[in-house]
Amino acid sequence: MLATVVWRREPSSGRPGAKALVLPDGTVRGWLGGACAEPTVVRESLHALETGAPKLLFLGSADGELPGDVVSVPMACASEGALEVYLEPVLPKPAVVVIGRSPAVDTLASLAGELGWRPTVVDDDGPGADHPAGIRVHASLELGALGVDGNTAIVVATQGHYDEEALQAALDTDAAYVGLVASRKRTESVFALLRDRGVTAAALARVRAPAGLDLGSLANEEIAVAVLAELVSLRASGVFRPTVLRTAAPVEAVDPVCGMTVEVGSTHHRYAYEGTTYYFCAAGCRQRFEQDPSRYPVR
Secondary structure, X not given: OEEEEEEEEOOOOOOOOOEEEEOOOOOEEEOOOOOOHHHHHHHHHHHHHHHOOOEEEEEOOOOOOOOOOEEEEOOOOOOOOEEEEEEEOOOOOXXXXXXXXXXXXXXXXXXXXXXXXXXXXXXXXOOHHHOOOOOEEEOOOOHHHHOOOOOEEEEEOOOOOOHHHHHHHXXXXXXXXXXXXXXXXXXXXXXXXXXXXXXXXXXXXXXXXXXXXXXXXOOHHHHHHHHHHHHHHHHHOOOOOOOOOOOOOOOXXXXXXXXXXXXXXXXXXXXXXXXXXXXXXXXXXXXXXHHOHHHOOOO
16 A cells, blocks of 8 residues: 655644555555554555555544545544545556467467566466567466466466366466357357366356457457457456455554544553553543543543
């Protein structure tokens, strides 16, 4: 997650243009602001990573009404400053695994690379040097080593050589997209053989065949363009979902004074009262609580 300060109200310690990376485990690389701002930015960043959607945060007390698309998080810091922070998820582009050896395979892998996607050619019939330079080549239908997940498309373009074996290997993964480059007649033959092998109807329903947009009779290289166009369309509709690796969700508590959510494990401000430990966003909130705990109901 890339977090950028886009506005400040003095005396906030954050400065416009200040940037930080928030990693999926909550680690922060960079500087955005002080003790009140950072925990809130981390928490909202982790939520945004899960949804994949950017958001604009307003941290502090607003002077007026904020636009509806702004996430407002009140803070009770002693400085009384305020920040606006733009959160922009930085997620990996989809991976494209193309199985086979043909002009369609090489064209699709090359075009996917031009888009910044992560192409791999699976070809156990020949050396990697037979494929375009810079394209990763995997010489086995053992696809587990490729890290296939919900952000991966697998395209089987073996053109009759080992369609059934390649398609079965693809269906054994968690790929978001499995496509078969074949005619409708050839697809029916492949499906019939796989059903005889015990592949379920539900598994076969995952397969898009013929793969790609229906553009009529196409040359081999044009088939690759039709397949990539379909993948781009599916990505825009949210089919591909990057896996965000996170540690266990942090234990949180609510500051009884200001109402902010506080991460229990990282705050330095805590106070035990009548057998219960309370957690605070800053020293000022803790001090007010210590002076008269009865004023603050448990939230």
